[in-house]
Amino acid sequence: MGEFELINQYFKRDTSGSSVVLGVGDDCSLLQLPAEKQLAISVDTLLADVHFPADGDPEAIAERALCVSLSDLAAMGAKPLWFTLALTLPEANEAWVSAFSRGLFRAANTYGCELVGGDTTRGPLSISVQVMGSVEPHLAMKRSGAAVGDLLFVSGTLGDGAAALAVLNGSIKVDDESSQYLSGRYYHPEPRLALAQTLAPLASAAIDVSDGLVADLGHICKASSVAATVFVERLPLSSAILKCAATPQQYQWALSGGDDYQLCFTVAPANIAQVEQLIAAGLDATNIGEITEGKGVHCRLIDHPFEIEGTGYNHFD
C-alpha cells in the first residue's frame, strides 16, 4: 500500500444510515438527493501562501476550507449534504494530514455534511472543496431576485475579516480579547446556514460577503439590474472593531474588507414586516440600505456621499 493510500485512510468515515448510498472507495460515490429537491453545488480552491499560510495550523486550514465553501450554500439557501476534497500535498506528512482531517470532520459534523469523494495527489499544497446541498425549488436565493423598493440587510457584523488581517500582519495593535475574537472570526468563519434556512422563504436575493460588501452587493445589483444604497452609519460593527480603529477605518473595513462570510440579502416590501419581527425576536441581521433604480452600489453617510477608499469613487458599478 502506497503512502498516499495510507493517507487516504484519514478521510474514510462510516456514512451508513445517511443519504450516502455508496461512499468513498468505488469508481464513484452514489448519493440519494431528497425527493423534490434541487442540487446546489459550489467549488472553491485554496492555495498555500495565496489563500492561507503554508505553515498555518492544518486543523484551522481544513475547517476554513470547508466553511468558506459552505458559505456559498448558505447564500443560496441550500442545506449542506455532501462534499468532495481534491487535496494536493507536497509530501505524505502523517501528522499534518491527521490534524487536517480532524479539522475537516469537526466542521463537517458541525454543519451536517459528509465527505463522499476526493483525490489525493503529490504536488504544491492546494485544497479544492466541492460542496453539494439541497434546496427547495423556488426557495433558492439567487443574486438576480432583487427589485426596486426591496430593503437591504446583512447578517452579523462586517469588517472583522479585514481587521483580523490587520492584526495578524501587525499593522494595528489591539487588546488580547479583541485579538482573540478577530483571529477566531478569520480562522473559523461561520457559514450562516441556519440563518439562511430561515430567510430562504423571505429574501428576494442573497450573496455571501467574501470579497467585501460593496463588491459582493455589486454582483446582486448587476444580476438584478438595479442599484443599491448603503447607509454607512447603519453598518453593524463588532465591539472589537469599535475599540481598535477610528470611524473612517471601521467603515472602510466593513465596506471593502473581505473574508467576513456574512450574508447580504434583500427583502421585498411584502416580507419586510416579517423579517423585522424576526430581527426583533433575535435574528442576527441589520437593515443597512435599500434597492433603487439605476446601477451600482452607492454609499451615503448621514445623507452625504461616502467615498470608498482605494476606488476614489462613492459608487461601484
Next chain:
Amino acid sequence: MGEFELINQYFKRDTSGSSVVLGVGDDCSLLQLPAEKQLAISVDTLLADVHFPADGDPEAIAERALCVSLSDLAAMGAKPLWFTLALTLPEANEAWVSAFSRGLFRAANTYGCELVGGDTTRGPLSISVQVMGSVEPHLAMKRSGAAVGDLLFVSGTLGDGAAALAVLNGSIKVDDESSQYLSGRYYHPEPRLALAQTLAPLASAAIDVSDGLVADLGHICKASSVAATVFVERLPLSSAILKCAATPQQYQWALSGGDDYQLCFTVAPANIAQVEQLIAAGLDATNIGEITEGKGVHCRLIDHPFEIEGTGYNHFD
C-alpha cells in the same frame, strides 16, 4: 475586471433547456437530477508533469482530463450530466485557456455533459474535474458485486496506453500508422459510456482499467471477497501492439499497463448467454477469465501460471 475574470469567460456557455436550473455565475449552480435516479460523482486531479506534460497541447490535456473522469462514471454505469472544473494556472495565458476550453467543450459535447461550476486560481498548473451523473438505483455496477462462477470480460483492447507511452518516450519504434493509433489512444481516451449503459442491467461488477488490468481487477476481487483467473492468451490486443512488440511484452502491457480506460466487468451465469449474444452482434468486449473462490488475481497462459513482470508474482492480492 481582472485577468482571471476574463479567463472565466472562456468557460461560460448557454445551458438553457437542460437539467441546469442555474448555471455558472451565482454562489451555487442549481441542478435538477432526473426523478428516481441516484447521483454518481467522482473527482480526479491531474498535475502538470505528473499526469501530463506541462508543455503539452492544451486541447488534448483538457479533453483527456474530462474523459478520464467520465470513465469513472462509465465504470458505475452512470449517465453523465454535469461537471465542475477547479483550474489552477501559473498565468492568465489567453491562447492556452482558449485552446483548453475548446478541448474541454468538445469532449463535453461528445459525451453530453455540462460545465456547471468551477474556480480559477493562480498557481502551479493543476486540473481537478468532478463529474456527476445519474444512475438507476439497483443498476449501478459496484466493485463489490462479483461472485464465484461469474465470467470476466474487458471492453476494447488492453495495453495500448502503455505501448503509447513507450512510443512517446522513444523506447520503441513503430510505423506511422501504429504510432498515430497509439498516441490517439493515449491523448484521447474514450470513456466507454455507451457500452456501460448496455451492460449496467447485465454486469455484476465493473471497474475502469486506469492503473492496469491486474491492479484494477484486484480491487473487484477485494471488494467482492473473491479471486479471479485471467487467461492471458485471450487478452484482446490491438493490431498496433501485435506489430510493435514480442508476445511477452504485449501481455505485460495488457496486464499491468495503465491508461487504457476500458471497462473490466463480471457477469453472473444467468446473464452470460445474453452478454455473449451482444458480443456476437458487435458489442466490443471479450471474455478473458472467470471469478473463483479465494483471493487475488491469478494469470495463466495456456494452462501454466504466468508471471507478471515487476512483481515477481503470478498473482496479486
